[in-house]
Amino acid sequence: MNAPTPEPQAADLETLAARFREVLPAECVVTDAVARRPFETDAQTMHRQMPGIVVLPQDTAQVAQVLKLCKEFGVPVVPRGAGTGLSGGATPVPGGVLLALTKFTRILDIDYANRCVVAQPGVTNLGITRAVEDDGFYYAPDPSSQIACTIGGNVAQNSGGVHCLKYGLTVNNVLGVELVTMDGEILRIGGKQLDPAGYDLLSIVTGSEGLLGVITEVTVRILPRPETVRALLISFDSIEAGGACVADIIGSGIIPAGLEMMDRFTIDAVEEYCAPGYPEDAAAILICELDGPAAEVDHLIGEVSTIAERNGATGVRASTSEEERLKFWMGRKAAFPAAAKIKPDYYVLDGTIPRNKLAPVLQRIGELSAASGLTIANVFHVGDGNLHPLILYDANVPGEMEAAEKLGHDILRLCVEVGGVLTGEHGVGTEKRALMPEMFSDVDMQQQQRLKCAFDPDQHLNPGKVFPTLHRCAELGAMHVHKGEVAFPDLPRF
Amino acid sequence: MGSTYKPSDERQLAELVTWAAAEGRPLELTGAGTKRALGCAVIGETDRVDLSGVAGVAFYEPEELVMSVRPGTPLDEVERLLAERGQMLAFEPPDWGWILSGQSAPGTIGGTVSVGGAGPRRYRAGAARDFVLGAHGVSGRGELFKSGGRVVKNVTGYDLHKLMTGAYGTLGVFTEITMKVLPTPEKTYTLLIFGLSAERAVAALGDAARSPFEPSGLAHLPRAEAARSQVSYVHGAGAAVTAVRVEGPEVSVKHRMGELRALLAGYGQMEELHSSNSLRLWHEIRDAWLLPSEVEAVWRVSVPPSAGPALVEAAAPDSWMMDWAGGLLWLGYDVASAEQGARLRAAVGQAGHAMLVRAPRALKAQTPVFQPQDDALARLSARLRQGFDPAGILNPGRMGDPAGAKAA
Ligand SMILES: Cc1cc2nc3c(=O)[nH]c(=O)nc-3n(C[C@H](O)[C@H](O)[C@H](O)COP(=O)(O)OP(=O)(O)OC[C@H]3O[C@@H](n4cnc5c(N)ncnc54)[C@H](O)[C@@H]3O)c2cc1C
Numbered sequence: 001m002n003a004p005t006p007e008p009q010a011a012d013l014e015t016l017a018a019r020f021r022e023v024l025p026a027e028c029v030v031t032d033a034v035a036r037r038p039f040e041t042d043a044q045t046m047h048r049q050m051p052g053i054v055v056l057p058q059d060t061a062q063v064a065q066v067l068k069l070c071k072e073f074g075v076p077v078v079p080r081g082a083g084t085g086l087s088g089g090a091t092p093v094p095g096g097v098l099l100a101l102t103k104f105t106r107i108l109d110i111d112y113a114n115r116c117v118v119a120q121p122g123v124t125n126l127g128i129t130r131a132v133e134d135d136g137f138y139y140a141p142d143p144s145s146q147i148a149c150t151i152g153g154n155v156a157q158n159s160g161g162v163h164c165l166k167y168g169l170t171v172n173n174v175l176g177v178e179l180v181t182m183d184g185e186i187l188r189i190g191g192k193q194l195d196p197a198g199y200d201l202l203s204i205v206t207g208s209e210g211l212l213g214v215i216t217e218v219t220v221r222i223l224p225r226p227e228t229v230r231a232l233l234i235s236f237d238s239i240e241a242g243g244a245c246v247a248d249i250i251g252s253g254i255i256p257a258g259l260e261m262m263d264r265f266t267i268d269a270v271e272e273y274c275a276p277g278y279p280e281d282a283a284a285i286l287i288c289e290l291d292g293p294a295a296e297v298d299h300l301i302g303e304v305s306t307i308a309e310r311n312g313a314t315g316v317r318a319s320t321s322e323e324e325r326l327k328f329w330m331g332r333k334a335a336f337p338a339a340a341k342i343k344p345d346y347y348v349l350d351g352t353i354p355r356n357k358l359a360p361v362l363q364r365i366g367e368l369s370a371a372s373g374l375t376i377a378n379v380f381h382v383g384d385g386n387l388h389p390l391i392l393y394d395a396n397v398p399g400e401m402e403a404a405e406k407l408g409h410d411i412l413r414l415c416v417e418v419g420g421v422l423t424g425e426h427g428v429g430t431e432k433r434a435l436m437p438e439m440f441s442d443v444d445m446q447q448q449q450r451l452k453c454a455f456d457p458d459q460h461l462n463p464g465k466v467f468p469t470l471h472r473c474a475e476l477g478a479m480h481v482h483k484g485e486v487a488f489p490d491l492p493r494f
Numbered sequence: 495m496g497s498t499y500k501p502s503d504e505r506q507l508a509e510l511v512t513w514a515a516a517e518g519r520p521l522e523l524t525g526a527g528t529k530r531a532l533g534c535a536v537i538g539e540t541d542r543v544d545l546s547g548v549a550g551v552a553f554y555e556p557e558e559l560v561m562s563v564r565p566g567t568p569l570d571e572v573e574r575l576l577a578e579r580g581q582m583l584a585f586e587p588p589d590w591g592w593i594l595s596g597q598s599a600p601g602t603i604g605g606t607v608s609v610g611g612a613g614p615r616r617y618r619a620g621a622a623r624d625f626v627l628g629a630h631g632v633s634g635r636g637e638l639f640k641s642g643g644r645v646v647k648n649v650t651g652y653d654l655h656k657l658m659t660g661a662y663g664t665l666g667v668f669t670e671i672t673m674k675v676l677p678t679p680e681k682t683y684t685l686l687i688f689g690l691s692a693e694r695a696v697a698a699l700g701d702a703a704r705s706p707f708e709p710s711g712l713a714h715l716p717r718a719e720a721a722r723s724q725v726s727y728v729h730g731a732g733a734a735v736t737a738v739r740v741e742g743p744e745v746s747v748k749h750r751m752g753e754l755r756a757l758l759a760g761y762g763q764m765e766e767l768h769s770s771n772s773l774r775l776w777h778e779i780r781d782a783w784l785l786p787s788e789v790e791a792v793w794r795v796s797v798p799p800s801a802g803p804a805l806v807e808a809a810a811p812d813s814w815m816m817d818w819a820g821g822l823l824w825l826g827y828d829v830a831s832a833e834q835g836a837r838l839r840a841a842v843g844q845a846g847h848a849m850l851v852r853a854p855r856a857l858k859a860q861t862p863v864f865q866p867q868d869d870a871l872a873r874l875s876a877r878l879r880q881g882f883d884p885a886g887i888l889n890p891g892r893m894g895d896p897a898g899a900k901a902a
Contacts (some may be wrong), residue, residue, distance in 0.1 A: 113800040158649045172624050185870045192798035194821055197847035197865045199875050200623055203656035207649050227706040251557035253677030296746030352645045386647040424647035447639045448652045450881030479884050486516040489509035494498040
């Protein structure tokens with residue numbers, strides 16, 4: 001049953017803005033249409049929506065007051081970090097409030113004794129590494145958007161990056177958060193210790209896509225920089241051979257820091273864009289990065305080279321300098337902008353599949369692409385089966401955006417069909433909400449929504465994201481069977 | 495004493511829970527029953543569900559680093575199957591039997607994941623929750639549901655399976671658990687440093703942790719605890735022993751041992767353990783096997799590593815040991831008292847938490863076994879539980895259902 005939040009009247013919003021101004025400095029409450037415009041979309045730009053009011057609170061107490069007021073007015077709130085999300089998670093709700101954490105940009109504590117950093121949620125992902133790199137540390141999860149995206153957004157999305165194969169996603173690297181619930185309650189979950197005291201709430205707040213609470217502080221663990229980092233650039237004359245090589249590397253007990261693959265089309269695109277010097281005749285290239293103690297890295301470079309040759313690699317190059325390693329990566333990092341040179345728009349997908357399904361899935365993707373008439377560039381975190389097909393289209397050609405969306409959804413369905421999932425790191429948001437039933441039954445989704453109800457029973461926080469159907473919490477909470485109505489199951493008793 | 499039911503598959507289990515929910519009959523869930531003494535006892539008269547029949551491997555694909563098993567599968571069987579393919583559960587699940595009953599009792603994988611523990615590698619590799627990729631389960635409504643998947647990179651929907659990990663069966667019953675597994679390291683070496691105080695030990699362990707030499711075990715044993723080890727170098731040290739573990743390919747392990755020796759040279763006299771001695775020592779640490787078996791009360795305390803030494807001092811235990819570079823403390827008291835717990839928790843404050851692992855029944859009944867949570871968190875936890883199990887029939891009281899924490 002649909003129970004969308006009723007759209008508030010403009011008059012209500014005026015009163016609400018006035019109330020916000022009682023608790024926030026005037027410049028932190030944005031009602032002017034031009035000033036609101038930049039917030040109408042995140043990096044998933046296919047769908048836009050103007051927010052009713054934009055608020056920029058400066059501290060946790062103000063966030064709590066903003067949420068309480070929204071609750072009092074029955075107005076939905078959408079939290080926002082840097083707006084680099086690719087699934088529409090930070091897309092405003094019509095007539096709602098957009099709460100941006102833009103002013104939360106301080107690092108609160110760098111604690112080398114306990115190898116962690118406490119930061120406000122608006123600090124960028126790279127900002128954390130920057131703050132500790134002179135002392136030889138870094139924060140491991142490294143989304144490609146790391147210059148811009150915020151640590152709060154990373155926690156909300158459980159973001160990944162090239163190095164998650166070895167170092168895990170955000171969830172494996174967060175120790176604690178401060179979270180403000182829709183009631184304005186300030187919860188401290190976790191801290192600098194490793195284990196939870198009760199239920200592991202961190203594991204659900206991470207990846208909650210702004211639906212459970214507003215994150216106002218984050219504690220992450222930091223790692224010492226590895227002694228050495230080297231990469232191999234391996235080429236193959238077929239995707240299949242590349243896929244087999246990946247299986248063989250991992251099957252032999254090696255966990256590279258990163259393992260990335262690109263197809264021929266992408267290789268050409270990046271060569272055109274920034275000339276990284278990739279092999280000219282390869283059907284696919286693999287970048288395998290190894291990090292750690294020098295002795296180990298050198299040893300593994302040898303092992304991986306042998307495995308690559310055994311799997312029919314047509315070329316194997318190992319980086320011998322930092323400059324060369326960065327050159328290997330240059331093309332991979334330029335894949336998105338290079339695609340943007342070919343067509344004005346691109347749609348990035350983010351499905352994950354079991355590694356051993358790579359070859360058949362890529363073949364199907366090729367067929368779907370041909371049938372739709374749209375070109376796809378394939379780049380992927382192949383080590384963990386996370387595919388990022390880029391569908392190229394031109395939004396000015398009538399029907400192309402819709403065709404791109406349809407093709408994208410077909411590909412994500414395919415991921416689920418082979419045992420994979422709809423999203424590996426970008427989140428569900430609005431983009432994949434309609435596809436959730438591909439992966440989850442109604443019962444599965446209702447169980448997830450009950451979690452939402454425990455945090456936000458009136459569903460004011462980021463409504464309309466993640467779940468295809470809104471259910472009232474009262475309805476989800478009800479138990480439909482009672483004493484005497486269920487027969488004793490056919491089961492032995494002892 | 496209620497009845498015991500032994501479902502043989504998830505369908506039977508779901509029917510049973512549906513019936514119990516309708517009747518309002520609480521159920522105690524057990525695998526092999528080896529961890530019944532861990533956490534709180536269930537409250538009131540319950541029927542028992544023996545999950546040992548819902549067992550077996552659903553699939554194991556070594557080259558994909560994934561294994562999916564039903565909850566009643568014995569932990570040692572899981573570990574044996576993995577070992578055959580040179581793999582392991584990297585979170586090093588402890589054998590709780592030693593501390594709870596003085597003998598090995600690894601129990602089932604369902605129990606292992608439900609109590610959510612992790613061994614010395616926690617510091618580097620993560621805990622059970624970091625390795626559970628997905629699960630199928632039965633909620634307290636008797637509904638079969640799933641969450642997550644079989645791939646590592648997955649952010650589709652909420653990670654209910656991670657929330658259920660460590661929830662002592664109070665949210666749902668696992669019927670299948672899908673886990674990420676990892677290759678077993680080729681070599682395991684351990685660097686021992688002798689004669690350090692707790693404070694110096696944490697400094698040394700911190701230096702190792704901050705180095706690029708990737709230690710995967712960072713522990714400290716006072717003299718008396720070290721003397722209980724079966725590893726002769728540790729047993730015969732006649733001094734406190736600080737241990738740093740290094741795992742990986744042989745060339746790497748040798749190189750890192752050399753570097754660590756140089757780095758930590760100023761701390762004290764050193765020795766190295768290789769292979770089986772090294773494995774043995776880390777099992778002893780993992781299972782808190784080195785605490786004397788006659789202590790009445792054992793606490794497990796999770797704090798920021800640097801807080802470890804001061805806490806040991808404040809808590810004044812009769813025996814103790816430290817893992818996770820100082821972040822995990824095992825504290826033993828020869829004679830248990832409620833006052834110890836109060837003093838310990840006051841010393842921990844907001845900086846971590848203390849769990850009462852072993853104690854005489856009477857003490858467990860009066861001392862909160864899990865660290866009491868602040869009100870807002872306790873109410874939230876109660877509401878979460880209600881969402882999974884509205885009738886409150888799954889393992890009621892097993893996590894000590896915070897007194898007065900009514901879902902609001
Ligand atoms: C070029 C490019 C490359 C990218 N590469 C990667 C990649 O490699 N890996 C990857 O995982 N992602 C990647 N992303 C996606 C995106 O950068 C991440 O999802 C990132 O974590 C979003 O952070 P943000 O601060 O921009 O959050 P936003 O986009 O502002 O918000 C994202 C979601 O989090 C919620 N949210 C934000 N802040 C908070 C808060 N403080 N409290 C509660 N909820 C909050 C929002 O409501 C929204 O649902 C990429 C994006 C781009 C544009």
